[in-house]
Amino acid sequence: MITVHHLNHSRSQRIIWLCEEIGVDFEIVTYQRDPVTNLAPPELEQIHPLGKSPVITDGDHTIIESGAIIDYLLRHYGGGQFLPATDSNDHEQYLQWLHYGESGAVLPLMLKLYTSKLPDGGEALKPRINDELTRHLGYIEKSLEGVNWFVGNTFSGADVQLSFIAEIAPMMYSVDKLPNLMAFRNRCHERPAYQRAIAKTDFYAYGPKN
Ligand SMILES: N[C@@H](CCC(=O)N[C@@H](CS)C(=O)NCC(=O)O)C(=O)O
Known part of the structure; x- marks a missing residue:
């Protein structure tokens, strides 16, 4: 099961969107930004040392960076959707x-x-x-x-x-x-x-x- 570690008002919104586009089974764990600093809470560092969002976990995989996450989701769960053929x-x-x-x-x-x-x-x-x-x-x-x-x-x-x-x-x-x-x-x-x-x-x- 894919978990999207989602920070409010952040780039992880687009990862949740992509999960909806491809219809994959996923859950969302939400983290709230500090109201003064706007930074992510320290709990996110328990998922990945950078403490940034988005980060997804999927079995043994923990993946950061929106681009890498998008590519991972499409290759593994996209069923060929939204990903041009590799030789094109x-x-x-x-x-x-x-x-x-x-x-x-x-x-x-x-x-x-x-x-x-x-x-x-x-x-x-x-x-x-x-x-x-x-x-x-x-x-x-x-x-x-x-x-x-x-x-x-x-x-x-x-x-x-x-x-x-x-x-x-x-x-x-x-x-x-x-x-x-x-x-x-x-x-x-x-x-x-x-x-x-x-x-x-x-x-x-x-x-x-x-
Ligand atoms: N290039 C990274 C950027 C990650 C990033 O900086 N995320 C911001 C949210 S949009 C964040 O986690 N900010 C909270 C913080 O820096 O504490 C990606 O696209 O995943």
Whole structure:
């Protein structure tokens, strides 16, 4: 049985969503962020020393990192769904987007978030961070021109990974410049499995706005 160790308002929401998409049997153990520091509680370190979410356990396996978890779930429990054939060009594209979602794409967003908490708002770093945000979000926006999904215009694990970028981008960048990304986010939110995941968890701050 798969256990998703879920932190409220976090990247683990997308893992619960993916479990719903593939219809695998799973349970959720929820952890609450510290209301002052916003950090995960120490109990999560008992599951994995990094104490971050998402983390899943499945028998002898304990797996961290959203991209690795998405790939694991699809390979072992996806029944061929949402995972392009390994010998296809789409598979290479899928791997690229899966990695990009938690490396190149997320870095400027995290830098913006962290520096905004500095007393001077990280003034010295602002121009560089804003340039990087424009570069990466611009690339993502352009990649969605005329398509619904990132790989072969077919829903895949890469879309699950990138949904978090689409969900947090509005906090740090003008959504007027991201119509394709916001439409993508809305398409994710409209999926029945996404809504089932929302219904199974506490309020998710980056989820659909009613
Ligand atoms: N790249 C990792 C990021 C994991 C991560 O930083 N998760 C955040 C939640 S979105 C977390 O656990 N924050 C609480 C903390 O750092 O204490 C992934 O995608 O799994």
